[in-house]
Amino acid sequence: MTDVADSSSIRRLSEWDAAELRTLTEEYGSPLYVLDLERVRQNYRRLVAAFPDADVLYAVKANALGDVLSTLREAGAGLECASAGEVKRALEAGASGSEIHYTAVNPPAGDLDWIVDAWGDHPALTVTAGSADTIDRLADRGYDGRLCLRVNPGIGAGHHEKVRTGAAAKFGVPAERAVDVLEDAADRGFDVVGIHAHVGSGVSSDQLDAHREFVARMGDLARDVAGAVGDLEFVDVGGGFGVPYREDEEPLVLESVADAIRDALGAVDARLTIEPGRYVVADAGVLLTEVNTVKDARETTVVGVDAGMTTLIRPAMYDAYHPIRNLAADAAASSGEGGRETVPQTVAGPICESGDVFCADRELPVSERGDILAIGNAGAYGYEMANQYNSRPRPASVVRGDGDVRLARRRETVADVTRPEREARRISAADRKTDDPRASDSDNDLVR
Incomplete structure (x- = not known):
């Protein structure tokens, strides 16, 4: 197995057509999310090829746009949903109950009410509970259907401490209590079908040892559960496969990751399930934003744009790096004759918060008012985390695919x-x- 990723396994911001993106901004305005549905298909197919013996469920929370869900459903993906609203979207996208896992984290009463009602029409729906208390609440509502238990194996990994879920107390039943909880659920008539855990989001190559140990613990637990309550249908080890946000980072070698997961899981009489989200959609999307202010400050040049932390919150919330590209025709030639020189720039939004910046002192071609900047790897957790702080409307989204570009979500007012x-x-x-x-x-x- 090669340890070098194929170049097609990541789409860099430089590979997007600058003229096309400028045209889209002229037609649909700014800020604007652009999502390439063919790239979504390619990423999903790459996962299926690397995990041919697994069920691949898409984590809807990464990007719940209806066009994304329909595209993935047509490609054969199941859908992992974190809320009743996401389950509703999944059903509207054409998924059947057997293709949906509802993974609840401290679910509100309204969510559980809705899910149990939906279960009446879709009895093959799988509900993943993260506590004995949630199981009690399901029983109180008359639910005794397909039950998966989310466990906490005590190991977390991911790009930021706020997304390392595998050891966080909020998530799942401690692994050492899982057998007792599942034995009780089986005795009460629930159809126990699986166990689930998620190590975290954005796992990088240097965190794969932790991920292997996480999967190994899931394998051990699956064997213990099988001995106590019978064979499981599946062992769900979540997603979390990272993508390179920085230009000099290399992508994961997905085939090697898949081999490592199978080896770590060991022999279990259950089907492996994975739930990638970011890997499917991150590099399929860009955010376009227009420069409206250029200001020489004491130590940097501040470039003001019309997108902000309300549009893409990841830099403010996680100190996340996103590549940024000036789409002006002469900016692309910045290293050659006639191009713009590069200078350190701080790209900042219009929100009244000092954290509302996309980068600080980054070397970029000199920006001018009216330039369009593209922010890369914005397909995952971009619009999904957008908000209306400062009473700012959320942006529009367009999708491209099958030779066409169309509006997928209108701009709010x-x-x-x-x-x-x-x-x-x-x-x-x-x-x-x-x-x-x-x-x-x-x-x-x-x-x-």
Whole structure:
């Protein structure tokens, strides 16, 4: 097995067509997310080829755009969902219950109510519980269907401490208690089908030893569970496969990772399941943003853009690095005659927070007002974590695929931001008029 990744296993920001991206900004405005559906397909196929003996479920939380889910469903992917809303999206994308895993973390009552109702129509749905308490709450609602237990193996890995879930107390039942919890669930009539754990997000090559130990513990636990409650259908070791964000980083050799996982898991009478998200969509997306201000500060040049931490929060939240490229025609020739020189620049957004920066003192071609900057590897956890802080509307998204580019999500307006307040006032006025709060039930349904 080669230890060198194929060049096609990562799409660098430099490989996107600058003229096409500039044209998209002219047509659809800025900020703008662009997602390449063919790249999504390619990444999924690469995973299936590396893990031919496993079920590959896409982690919807990485990018829940309907076009992404439909594309992956057509390619044969199952869907791992972290909320009732994601399950609803999965069903709308054409997934059947047997192709959906609902992995709850401290699920709100409304989520469990919705899931149990959906289970009535989709009895093959798998529910993953992360505590004995969640199992009790499911039983209280009459659920005794397919149950997977999320366990905490005590090992975490990932690109930032905030995403290392494998040892965090929030996630899963301690592994040493898992057999007892599952024995109790089986005695109560649940259909125990699997165990699940997730080491963390963005696991890099230098963290693979920790990942192997994590998988080995899952294999040991699976054998213990099989001895106590019978054979499992699957052992789910999550996803977390990292992608290179920095230009000089090399991608994971996926085939070697797959071999290591199989070896670490050992002999189990259950099917391996993985749940990649970032690996599928990260390099399939870019964020486009327009320069609106260039300011010489004391120690740097500040380049103000119309995207901010409300548009892409990863740099502010995780100190995450994203490649940045100036798409101006002469910026591409910055190292040659007639091109722009490069200078240290701090690219900052319009949010009233000092953390609202995409990079600090990074060498980039000199920026000018009106330039379009592309921020790479924005397909994962970009729009999904976007928000309306400072009353800023969320951006639009376009998708490209099958030779076409189209709007996939319209740009929000300030009216969209304030709509729940206007609807609340209308509902309150209707309640006062009728003196019967039940009269506005249909309106409440509208704003939920």
